[in-house]
Amino acid sequence: MWRYVRRRLVLAVLTFWAVSTIVWGLLYLTGDPVAILLAGTPAGQTDVEQLRHALGFDRPLPIQYLHFLSAAVQGDLGNSLRSGEPALLLVSRRVGFTVQLALLAMTLALVVSIPVGIVSAMFRGSLTDRTLMLLSMVGQSMPIFWVGLLMIAVFAVELRWFPAGGAGGIKYLFLPAATLALYPMARIARLVRSSLLDVLNRDYILAARARGLREALVVGKHALKNAALPVITIVALQFGYMLGGAVITETIFGWPGVGLFTVTAIHERDFPVVQAAVVLASGMFIALNFLVDLLYGWLDPRIRFS
Numbered sequence: 001m002w003r004y005v006r007r008r009l010v011l012a013v014l015t016f017w018a019v020s021t022i023v024w025g026l027l028y029l030t031g032d033p034v035a036i037l038l039a040g041t042p043a044g045q046t047d048v049e050q051l052r053h054a055l056g057f058d059r060p061l062p063i064q065y066l067h068f069l070s071a072a073v074q075g076d077l078g079n080s081l082r083s084g085e086p087a088l089l090l091v092s093r094r095v096g097f098t099v100q101l102a103l104l105a106m107t108l109a110l111v112v113s114i115p116v117g118i119v120s121a122m123f124r125g126s127l128t129d130r131t132l133m134l135l136s137m138v139g140q141s142m143p144i145f146w147v148g149l150l151m152i153a154v155f156a157v158e159l160r161w162f163p164a165g166g167a168g169g170i171k172y173l174f175l176p177a178a179t180l181a182l183y184p185m186a187r188i189a190r191l192v193r194s195s196l197l198d199v200l201n202r203d204y205i206l207a208a209r210a211r212g213l214r215e216a217l218v219v220g221k222h223a224l225k226n227a228a229l230p231v232i233t234i235v236a237l238q239f240g241y242m243l244g245g246a247v248i249t250e251t252i253f254g255w256p257g258v259g260l261f262t263v264t265a266i267h268e269r270d271f272p273v274v275q276a277a278v279v280l281a282s283g284m285f286i287a288l289n290f291l292v293d294l295l296y297g298w299l300d301p302r303i304r305f306s
Contacts, residue, residue, distance in 0.1 A: 005294060008290055008293045008294065009290065012286050012287070012289070012290040015286050016282065016283055016286050019278075019279070019282040019286070020069075020072060020279055020282070021065075023275055023278045023279055023282070024065065024068050024275070027271055027275065072279070075088060076088070077272060077275055077276040077279060078272035078275070078276070079272060080265075080270055080272060080273050081268075081269070081270050081271065081272060081273075082268055082270050082273075087270075087272040087273045087275065087276035088276045088280065090261070090273055090276070091258060091261065091262075091273065091276045091277045091280050092280070094256060094257050094258045094260075094261045095257075095258060095280070095284075097167065097255060097256050097257040097258075098242075098243060098246055098250070098257035098258045098259065099243065100173060101173065101176055101177055101180060101242070101246055101249070101250070101255060101257055102180070102239060102242035102243050102246065104173055104174075104177035104181075105176075105177040105178075105180035105181040105184070105242055106181070106184065106235070106238070106239050106242065108177060108178060108181040108185065109181040109184040109185040109188060109238070110188065110235070112181075112185050112189070113184070113185045113186070113187075113188035113189035113192060114188070114189075114192055116132050116136070116189040116192075116193075117188065117189045117190070117191070117192025117193040117196065118192060118193075118196065118224075119132065120132045120133060120189070120193045121192070121193045121196035121197050121200065122196075124197060129193075132189070133190065133193070135186075136186040136187075136189045136190050137186070137190075138186075139182050139183065139185060139186030140183060140186040140187055140190075142182065144179060144180070144182070144183065144248050144249060145248050145252060147179050147182055148175075148176070148179045148248070148249060148252035148253065149252065151175045151178060151179050152164045152165075152175065152252070152253075155175060156175065162174055162175045163175075164253070165252075165253045165254035165255070166253075166254050166255075167254075167255060167256050172255075173255075175253060176246075176249050176250065176252075176253040176255050179249050179252070179253075180242055180246055180249045183238075184234075184235075184238035184241075184242075187234065187238070188231065188234060188235060188238070191230060191231055191234055192227070192231055195227035195228075195229075195230050195231060196224070196227045198227070199226045199227045202226075229296065232292065232295065232296070233292055233296060236288055236289065236291070236292040236295075237289070237292070239288065240284070240285040240288045240289060241285075243258075243281060243284050243285060243288070246258075246259045247259035247260070247262065247263060250263075251263055258277055258280070258281060261273070261277065262274060262277040262278070265277065
């Protein structure tokens with residue numbers, strides 16, 4: 001087991017290093033960072049050179065990269081070009097809002113998708129099954145920005161049940177969470193159904209039925225546990241996507257999380273903040289994926305010994 005853990009940990013560290021390097025490199029693919037930062041301002045060539053020197057962009061690229069790595073290891077991803085505060089500190093202040101949004105969205109997704117998947121599997125081929133799977137397919141197909149605008153139009157403008165945006169109590173959180181939950185809700189429901197159908201055809205399930213056990217007991221006690229492995233993986237991955245990819249949802253609803261903060265930093269050309277946000281989101285996703293790998297190996301010994 002420890003060998004498996006070490007291997008997964010090494011892969012996680014290498015992945016994080018690769019992502020950080022790509023994020024650093026993308027800063028230069030957009031052009032001269034200093035020229036982009038000063039675009040539209042009356043800055044002269046002297047001002048440009050002074051800012052380039054202050055930010056360290058006048059040094060050779062290998063030196064800049066080594067400085068970036070050494071500082072990143074210490075948790076220093078530079079200071080905001082606008083406020084002068086540490087970029088990582090600014091981004092970390094918004095993490096709590098994004099985590100709240102992701103937790104509620106995933107809770108809504110699981111509360112709906114697991115029962116839907118179970119019912120659909122137990123009534124395979126019926127009208128109920130076809131209807132639920134059709135709705136799931138529609139849910140996976142709808143663009144998230146359209147769903148968000150529809151939520152605002154119906155529940156905020158017409159019915160006035162919830163505010164259209166901003167941050168506050170649970171009433172401000174519900175619409176963005178419901179919007180963010182729709183895609184994983186549909187995907188998890190379909191996966192629960194397919195995993196259950198695969199398990200329900202196995203010999204030990206047929207033996208349990210032959211002993212006269214009720215179908216609900218067969219599904220709840222024997223089938224669900226063995227069908228949970230692929231579902232756990234998808235749930236964790238979707239939660240990781242929510243943590244790092246709620247940009248559209250947060251922007252539509254004005255939710256002050258990492259996504260909206262990153263979009264604002266892009267508009268303000270605050271490159272250190274953008275870099276810190278992407279690195280932090282990637283780190284959370286990689287860490288979550290690492291924990292899922294460990295959980296998967298613990299639940300299924302065939303994984304860690306293969």
